[in-house]
Amino acid sequence: MLFLLFGGSALVTGITMVLFPNPVRSALFLVLNLFCVAVLYLLLNAYFLATVQVIVYAGAIMVLFLFVIMLLNLGTPDRSLDKLRWQQPAAVGIAVVLAALFGAVIYQSVPAGPPASAMMVEAPTLYAPRAEPNPMLTNQISDPNQLRAITPDTMGTVTGIGQSLYNPGEAWLFPFEATSILLLIAVIGSVVLAKRRLPGEDASAAGEREGGTG
Amino acid sequence: MNDLWQQLFILPTDQIPWWAEVFRSVIRLVIALAGGLGSVPILVWLERRLLGWFQGRLGPNRVGPFGLLQPLADALKLMMKEDIIPTNVDRTIYVMAPAIALFPVILSLTVLPWNGSREWGAVAPNIDIGILFLLAVGSIEVYGAILAGWSSNNKYSLLGGLRASSQVISYELGMGLSIVSVLLIAGTLGTQSLVMGYDLSQTGVLAPGTLLGNGQAIVSVASVGDTGYTVYEHAASSGFWDWHFLRLFPFGLIATGIYMISMIAETNRAPFDLPEAETELVAGFHTEYSSFKFAMFFMGEYANMLIVSAICVTLFFGGWLAPFGFLSQLPAVTGLYVAPGVVNFVNSFVIAPFWLFTKLYVLIGLFIAVRASFPRLRYDMLMKFGWKGMLPVALGNLVLIATSLAVQQVTFPSLGYYGAWWAGQGVAWGITLVVVGILFYGKYVQYQAKKRVARTTDLIAPIRRPTVIVPTPSAPAPEA
Numbered sequence: 001m002l003f004l005l006f007g008g009s010a011l012v013t014g015i016t017m018v019l020f021p022n023p024v025r026s027a028l029f030l031v032l033n034l035f036c037v038a039v040l041y042l043l044l045n046a047y048f049l050a051t052v053q054v055i056v057y058a059g060a061i062m063v064l065f066l067f068v069i070m071l072l073n074l075g076t077p078d079r080s081l082d083k084l085r086w087q088q089p090a091a092v093g094i095a096v097v098l099a100a101l102f103g104a105v106i107y108q109s110v111p112a113g114p115p116a117s118a119m120m121v122e123a124p125t126l127y128a129p130r131a132e133p134n135p136m137l138t139n140q141i142s143d144p145n146q147l148r149a150i151t152p153d154t155m156g157t158v159t160g161i162g163q164s165l166y167n168p169g170e171a172w173l174f175p176f177e178a179t180s181i182l183l184l185i186a187v188i189g190s191v192v193l194a195k196r197r198l199p200g201e202d203a204s205a206a207g208e209r210e211g212g213t214g
Numbered sequence: 215m216n217d218l219w220q221q222l223f224i225l226p227t228d229q230i231p232w233w234a235e236v237f238r239s240v241i242r243l244v245i246a247l248a249g250g251l252g253s254v255p256i257l258v259w260l261e262r263r264l265l266g267w268f269q270g271r272l273g274p275n276r277v278g279p280f281g282l283l284q285p286l287a288d289a290l291k292l293m294m295k296e297d298i299i300p301t302n303v304d305r306t307i308y309v310m311a312p313a314i315a316l317f318p319v320i321l322s323l324t325v326l327p328w329n330g331s332r333e334w335g336a337v338a339p340n341i342d343i344g345i346l347f348l349l350a351v352g353s354i355e356v357y358g359a360i361l362a363g364w365s366s367n368n369k370y371s372l373l374g375g376l377r378a379s380s381q382v383i384s385y386e387l388g389m390g391l392s393i394v395s396v397l398l399i400a401g402t403l404g405t406q407s408l409v410m411g412y413d414l415s416q417t418g419v420l421a422p423g424t425l426l427g428n429g430q431a432i433v434s435v436a437s438v439g440d441t442g443y444t445v446y447e448h449a450a451s452s453g454f455w456d457w458h459f460l461r462l463f464p465f466g467l468i469a470t471g472i473y474m475i476s477m478i479a480e481t482n483r484a485p486f487d488l489p490e491a492e493t494e495l496v497a498g499f500h501t502e503y504s505s506f507k508f509a510m511f512f513m514g515e516y517a518n519m520l521i522v523s524a525i526c527v528t529l530f531f532g533g534w535l536a537p538f539g540f541l542s543q544l545p546a547v548t549g550l551y552v553a554p555g556v557v558n559f560v561n562s563f564v565i566a567p568f569w570l571f572t573k574l575y576v577l578i579g580l581f582i583a584v585r586a587s588f589p590r591l592r593y594d595m596l597m598k599f600g601w602k603g604m605l606p607v608a609l610g611n612l613v614l615i616a617t618s619l620a621v622q623q624v625t626f627p628s629l630g631y632y633g634a635w636w637a638g639q640g641v642a643w644g645i646t647l648v649v650v651g652i653l654f655y656g657k658y659v660q661y662q663a664k665k666r667v668a669r670t671t672d673l674i675a676p677i678r679r680p681t682v683i684v685p686t687p688s689a690p691a692p693e694a
Binding site for chain 1: 304307341342343346347349350352353354356357360361364372375376379380383403
């Protein structure tokens, strides 16, 4: 019920975000969309992910987006001046291909056997192994080392995520730290780019410094 | 009848039908809203009276005794006014903005605990991500101001909105870091477990006499009189010295200070009330709003004040706990003379909220005193203070707390509780002294160099100017 409600509104807000010509409206619909996705995470018991989604995306990134849009004072663009004429048909074509890919993946991952309506009646068949098991799924479940920290009790909670991210025995510690260093590099880069020249420096010295760091 | 009573009020959550759960949720929400929004008129009255007192005038004193009915009269006046929607505004967003400003404030009411009861302690008592939820809600509070400012189609409003949002974003960082340091100390994210020091949702029935605690209180399990009815008691050996603002001294205190400064900035109040600076921006982002829409912004501001103070009390000042353990509840002997239910009721619904509101109003009095005492900051000073003052201090404080806790964890098995505390704190104090020393030495060297330069330049020329050779067009330079 709730899934249908919020999944549906996520779809609707996503589509309206693309269709609205006014950039502020589009950004606001994106915020709504992010909220709907956060609620979907909540329905999956991923409380941590849901709150982080709201903090990071809705609370920080989208505010910055809105800031930029408002500072540039973007109005509704004139359609006749659109230089990317081929963009819309291309987008439609790519969307169709993507939908086909998703459809194929979903079709493959649905277990063969009784159709969905029958499965609702006979619940055990939902979890029964099918004739040709998906190798990826069975691997993950049969190898306990990979899922050591993530048990059904801790999955999605702060404890579970913390244990799988910061536990040196898990594979995620190195990528996590690498990502943080990447972000630090981005911050330093933006500071260097935005730095104003000091009044005492002449242009050539500043140019040398920029050349040296860049 | 008794059955219904049991289902609606007494039995634990897992033993009641869904409609009783819904009923309980509604009741809890009503309590929270009455406490939160009902305090707004009192706050308005208090602020005006106190400001009057600070400024040597009377303040509102005509409507009702001591002017107590003044907020009511104000609200009536606001509702009677014409609700104007200017012609060139973005209608939808203009109408939505006041609601967007008010709704996160009401949302954050849901996780603030007002007593220690497992079922009735807060609107959502058993949520284990309370603090994260508060941060999430706090991060969407910006939208009200930014949307109101933009949709009004007015330069002053837009500037006010932009100022409000950039200020809130900047100060949220220091605030978040000080909150994180409390989370490190307490080791939990739930608001109720932050106050009491143990997780209500995971504790089963414990034997009387058990002592629990890692948060702001040491809690003992006691039985009421001879009844065998167990309650959690704030132990008499515990008190305000266990609250987070005195933990890991002085780092807890620094975190508290940072939180309190950023909470004033977060609510856009003096001396950080740049978004509503009357002399520059008329009234900031709500310049174009009138009547009830303006009242909603007004209500949102005061409710927000209450909420950030409540978060501060919950995090640093022991929430609903009394400053001395034995003041938190009726003594257990009382259970011999009255029913345990009555003892529990008095403890949870009279004593606990009394202490919570006492602390809240002391904090709000501080808010108002700050407003009366300090002049408004200039905008660049505000940003500099946020980014170059608060943020580095908060970050360093967090690192020091983490260091201290890590050393304590390592040395705990060999040194015991107090030995580990001194070891961890010693390391952290040492680092602090070294860093502060280096900073002061650097400043001293800089100061000496400046003095030397000043002395030499005084002899040569009163003002040192870069020498610029300007070729005069009328008289071309002679060829060499």
